[in-house]
Amino acid sequence: MKLTRRQTIASLAGLGMAPMIGLRPARAQSGNGPVKIGYAISMSGPNAGGAGTTILPNYQLWVHELNEKGGLLVGDQRREIEVIEYDDRSNSEEAVRAVERLINQDEVDILLAPWGTAMNLAVGPLFDRHGYIHSTPTAITDRAPQLAERWPGFFPLSGTAASWATPVVELMDEARSAGHIDDDVAMISVADAFGIDLAAAARRAFAEYDFNLVFDETYPVGTQDFSSMLSEIRDVKAFAAFSYPPDSIAITENAQLHDFNPNVMYIGIGGAFPMYTDRFGASVDGVLTHGGLNMSDQRTLDYIERHEEVTGRRPDSAGSIVMYAALEAMEQAIERTGTLDNRAIAEEMKSGTFDTVLGEISLASQMMPNIFKVGQIRDGYVVGLGPRDVPNRGEFVMPKQPWPED
Template sequence: MLRKVFLALLMLFLCFSSKNTEAKDVKVGFSISKTGIFAAAAGSQLNTYKLWGEQVNAAGGLTVGGKRHPIKLVFYDDQSNTAKAVQIYEKLITKDKVDLLLAPWGTALHVAIVGVLERYKFPMVGNSAASVLLRDVKAKNIWFPTSSFPDVQSTAIAEILQNQGVKSVSLITNQLQYTQENKKFIIPALKKAGIKLLVNEDYPPGVKDLTALLTKVKSANADAVLAYTYPGDSVLYAKGAREVGLNAKTQVVLLGPQYGFFGGIFGPAANGLITMGHWTPYRKDWPNAKKFYDDYTARWKGPPDTLDAPMTQMSVEILEQAVAKSGLNRDKLRKTISSETFQTINGPVRFEGVMNVLLPTMMSQIQDGKIHIIWPPKQATAKIISKPAWK
């Protein structure tokens, strides 16, 4: 009888011990713009998060304190709404009790949630955003792997225009935050470069047709056109430019041409468009860049964009390395992210303040259906070409 009782107690002990030694899930939370005006672009960010989670779990989990823990992604649709994003991040921290945070899509939503991050002292590596405003206010719990900050990016664009012999420019700008920050800095950069600004017009985020505005741009007959678009209205720009015959040989479309949907709509007609971006799978000195491209393409049956997907991948690579070193303690994690150097698919990353100081500002161009880095020359994978006439 005593033997049976002993065996029963032993089995209970072993069962209890087994449950307590099982690796606890690491909850990783974020909001995503599944609906609303940012939804067209945010899909690649969500795909990259999911791919990362799948790959980490397939390898045994996230390394925390020398042990592997499975990742559980917790996310909600922010509807492309800044107020909704704030509510979600508050919920993720206070109710869902997530261990780690990932970023939402776009500058406006990053800016919106900074107050939540600062209030709870919760570190988060950003990705699909860059804001001079957040750099200037010296936010302590957010960092941006990108080099596409509006001030330095404007300098690069002005250099490209000078290199192409541009003497005059027409500028149209979406009223959203990131494009407006870029406008703020490109105007003095053009003036410093001696380039005349012939048209300077804004348009609302929900615009349905840019034809009338582009007719005005065509009439100005500037050497170059700067279209400071978001992904959704980049399609309106390209359709309108083709319709009115806007054939300036230098056309910069800020956000849109990097995404697969854009190439799917316009095909060879998009050849020659210059756009922002500092990543390509064709750089041999970024050995994991091609692997990410291939993994993403295989998982999602189509290639990643060359802006948000790689920046998102950079952010999770940085977070994964920081957690391996510091665990889940927020203070230790903040210190590690703000001081260490990290290896990513876009080269090494080290932050000073909110900025990655190791990645030069670059610009890209569509050439024969591929995105190539074309500026600065030392970073380029191809030389700049003139934009052929729209087909």
């Protein structure tokens, strides 16, 4: 792999290669030189934790394994990789400027997506306008089907907000049927694209399942003090937070500090991250969060082992494996078509089936099928519980146990 400097250094430790891949057909058709890959991603700012957990380590793993093979197979040649990276500083305007530079100045062959719903929606029109595939597990919006139709190269792998919110409500319905909670639910959500869409979808699901939403508040990005919110709902037995990683940690800290102990507690993005379970240990066993893994699947266990061996850290229990599966699918599509032509690869990704860490998958809908979107923390990982129709669902252990006393 050839590493070059374009304002920032692309190094193996900071490599960003998402399950989001984009190509400029005119450039990709010719030459036997290195495949030029570029991305703008959050290496600083509030999004850095998510990007550095779900995105970058999996790119590092994928590039490592490509290097082990001698490069990316295009036609009958293995071609080395040249990487160009920029820090978007967790700012959508910075991301747009950096992506424009990657397209117009660096002229990358493959353009990788950023982390997070807001960032991906901000750069989406650029990817589409310039003919790059835009594949990501970190953009969750109810507009996903419409955007996938409008942008032919867009693969919103995680699907709609409703597909993430409804399984949370289904688990609460199970807990209510078991007598652990009543009809009253409290919900808080971060005031950005992710939180707005998830909260709206959750409101519809709560109404459909005849729950009474007794508390429904948003909070600004960057909020760390949730004590006043939690004090208002301390007697509620079911709680959901559609939060980002720093918020998820702060909410949990505040809940433990103020002895807020709902029988069912859902935490948003970050709960599936190793940093969350490393911080709170066994005290958060039983907490519900996003994503989930089938820990009885040997492919999952092998993926975790490879991830740890190459990157030196555990993957998260949500988007990481989805991202890696998408990378595998994209690589196989390139091998089958024998080209780096964006349109050919996109069509193959939509029409083919692919052997991945998630098993055999089809991306005909431009979304990843049969993935867990809610699970329960257990022994440092998240056991997948929902949607209910995903195979090999785990056991829902309820109620959540009280926080341990100091």
